[in-house]
Amino acid sequence: MSDLQTMLNSLVGFLWGPPLVALLGGGGLFFLLYSRFLPYRHLGQSVRLLLRKADDDDPGQLSHFQALSTALSGTLGMGNVAGVALAIAMGGPGAIFWMWMSALLGIATKFYTCTLAVMYRGKDSAGEWQGGPMYVIREGLGEKWKPLAIFFAIAGLLGTMPIFQVNQLVQVVRDTLAVPMGLANEQFFLFELGFGLVLAALVIVVALGQLPRLGKVTAVLVPSMVIGYLLLTLIVLLMHANEVPAAFALIITDAFSGQAAAGGVLGAVIITGFRRAAFSNEAGIGTEAMAHGAARTREPIREGLVAMLGPVIDTLIVCTCTALVILISGVWQSADANGVTLTALAFQKLFPIGGAWILALLVSVLSMSTVFTFWYYGSKCLGFLIGAQHQRHYVWIYAVLVVCGAVISLKLVVSLIDSMYALMAIPTMTSALLLAPKVNAAARRYFAAREALTSDSSGS
Template sequence: MLTILSDLLWSKVLIAVLIGLGVWFTLASRFVQFRYFGNMFSILSCKNRQHDDKHLSSFQALVLSVAGRVGGGNIAGVAVAITLGGPGAIFWMWIVGLMGMATSFFECTLAQMYKSSEEDGSYRGGPAFYIERGLGKNWKWLSVIFSILLFATFGIAFTTLQSYSVATSLEDAFGIPLYFSGIGLALIVGLIIFGGVKRIAQVAEVLVPVMAGGYLLIAIIVISLNLSDIPAMLELIVKSAFGLEPAIGGGIGAAIMMGVKRGLFSNEAGLGSAPNVAAVAYVPHPANQGIVQSFSVFIDTILLCTCTALIILLGSAYDPSIQDSVQGVALTQASLATHLGEWGRVFVSIALLLFGFSTILYNYYLGENSVSYITHSGNNDFVMNAFRVITICLCCVGAILDLGTVFAFADLTMGLLALVNLIALAMLFKPAKRVMKHYEEQRKMGVKHPTFAAEDFADLDLDESAWPKR
């Protein structure tokens, strides 16, 4: 039953809504994701990393969201997309990513606009907050549904799945028993999450650039070794996307469905997860974080997913004519081994370990944000500590479980989560676009770093304590 509902949601509803809204946001904003692409670097410059002990900087929010986006979806998810949808699935992942950059800009801008200031001076925010504040109290039921879905998807299912991916990868590469990996992962995660979001961000700030940069470097080496074959591989991806090559993996329909499904799983644009992190950052204007988070989607899908796709397609391990050929993370490992020898398999295991570890930290924070919203217990140590213990247990149990049902459950809840958020984004596009124009007007006037104050938008239900008065 879960599989039937999930297939209906992903094969019809979400494809239309995701691509449709992505195109709408892109055209209506005059391609905001490309116009301000270069501006991201000035926003992340040292001069603009404003934060203190209670708030994250824009850079920390970026790496924390990249920590969540960059994970199993880039290594195992791309392999699954190619296996089931053929090389053409990668093209549709690109489309979802490029359109998703605009979607991410608006959802993260809204998260900043409608963030709330906590008693200790820190911030919380995300779709649950902008649904309640932006659409009004009559829509609180929808914000509660979103929070429940966010908790079930990230706080429970995805944490379990990441633990499973890490443990199976380590067993394949090093022969480490699953339960040893689960226990070790649980201990390390526990030491970090009891330190709160600041400690999570501090770990991500060091870990993410190293792991993403290392993976990108290996991909560049593989591409350099196969430079003459790159044009043919890119041509294969594009032709397969439109059924111009012999059907591989299920034809054009499977390519589109797997590209959209795995693309969203990987970059999370429109899913409503990244805004929870974006809202925590201290920035002078909401659009700043929208621009930064838009770039996060680019890093995930256009850079890292493409790297994995080329590693697989340029290798000899991928053979669509063999029904029982290797799949998932094992396919990525085997493909890299064909390029660089056996140590390539080891590298993928280490990369997946780091990606999975950082993603679990990110998933924990999203679950914590959901618990805080649903129970109004942001400063309740008992409730938060109980959830931390649950997360540690999931790391242990997830490593040894048969997760077929969990995968089906996660696909369904993730689809419903995206649908709720996308509906809210469509309804709140007008105020989000208004704030974008507010940013652009200041830029046109020569203001290098535009600022925002709630008093300029008195008709919106903004938390004035979260935005300093001029």
């Protein structure tokens, strides 16, 4: 395990270097400029589209709201609770600033990648319409690019394993329940194993219901967990409102000095921010495109507009709230804890009466919704590789991975997922950059049709 950890650390260091950050950040900037800031100009319409009812004959399986909820359930998970703590621990407060920058650029990236996911939907081996980077590459770039599509599917299959979410969920439950119960160290493994088996059973129940059930589950879980978590953080921040400006100032100043962590190396702080932002909002990674590609719509631009809300909600709002709580608490400077335990310590210090229990409940919902969605992503990647008729068997493999995630090392988990996210970004961003002119042409047609319809309505 030690040798594997060392190998993965080296791989992460190589993959998450300046070239990949340039691809994600530079690609997002290109999309923003190339679209003439279209995503920012139409954020209001994105919100309105969430309430639009799909036509009965529209292709796809999910409504706009369900598609966004499903995509958010994959991003509004541990990346917003444990991922932020990891960012601060690894890159200091300044890493949060670069998470913000990544999210601002990610708005444009998601508009392009998720528009393409609907524009270039393809049929799987069972004849069902599917979306995602592997189909965008196959249908949009042609068969000669299929090796790149296979490359994404393999990285996606490994990158959407549930081990990080389950690992952190078990950790927070262990800290909340097992430690106060006074369990001995040798009993922790049995506790983690038993909890992992229960989680695996829940995953099987939801997964056997396929995507419609997943859409219904996430449409309920995601809004409730966002509201609940934001209420908890807002209560804490209001109780310490006088310290919030200083926390913001620390984030901004440390973003350009990098003195609090990473040995004072600014580049390391920037890379840490972009890496954790990718885990938080997944802009340019490609997983969210698989959810939005299943939306019931005939208009690709419409789904791209809805998808833009993802980075705003999960990184600019939820991650910021988590970061402020951790920084105000001061535990990031004094505690050796990492991941979700660091976040739990912050809430426990600032909200001592029941804070840890409330956080454990919310984290359970955050984690499980992500685990459910990652099953869907992984099954679609496997279906692309070996045939959709075989992807139903993935649920049993996935259940085993859930149990493994309950007992595996956090450092090993983070290194593995970071590596796969980096590999997934390469085909996703490459295809989006090559097909960007197609998106611009479709956007011109879409908004011209809307303007004509508005003119006709006002004229009549």
